[in-house]
Amino acid sequence: MWIVKPFNQLNTQELFLIYQARTTVFVVEQNCPYQEVDDDDLSAIHVFDLRDGQIAAYCRLIPTDSQVKLGRVLVSKDFRKDGLGRDLVQKALQVAKQTGFQLPVYAQAQAYLEKFYASFGFKATSEVYLEDDIPHLDMILTA
Numbered sequence: 001m002w003i004v005k006p007f008n009q010l011n012t013q014e015l016f017l018i019y020q021a022r023t024t025v026f027v028v029e030q031n032c033p034y035q036e037v038d039d040d041d042l043s044a045i046h047v048f049d050l051r052d053g054q055i056a057a058y059c060r061l062i063p064t065d066s067q068v069k070l071g072r073v074l075v076s077k078d079f080r081k082d083g084l085g086r087d088l089v090q091k092a093l094q095v096a097k098q099t100g101f102q103l104p105v106y107a108q109a110q111a112y113l114e115k116f117y118a119s120f121g122f123k124a125t126s127e128v129y130l131e132d133d134i135p136h137l138d139m140i141l142t143a
């Protein structure tokens with residue numbers, strides 16, 4: 001079941017599960033120590049799928065004056081390989097459109113996912129670069 005909420009509507013249990021899933025994927029699995037919880041959470045729209053009491057998939061949408069940033073895109077380990085990542089990005093793009101954002105959607109994508117994001121219409125706007133020793137590239141989907 002997809003849940004879409006701004007930060008101030010998340011309950012403490014949802015927030016805990018989101019931070020737990022994000023830390024598991026982005027800090028532990030990717031061996032990437034960084035400040036995972038940041039101020040962008042406060043202005044973001046959080047999109048997630050809860051299954052069996054855990055976050056199956058998650059991302060956040062951060063509106064700015066010039067674009068909407070799609071970030072922290074994850075599918076938890078127990079739910080990978082079932083197409084949930086595709087469902088998540090489709091849902092996020094739908095939410096971005098429904099929320100009235102007539103802005104481009106920006107993603108800082110891991111380089112190995114370039115074709116995945118391209119399948120939604122995203123175009124690379126940078127060369128591959130290292131972010132926390134992980135190859136990334138900037139991609140944009142115009143409104």
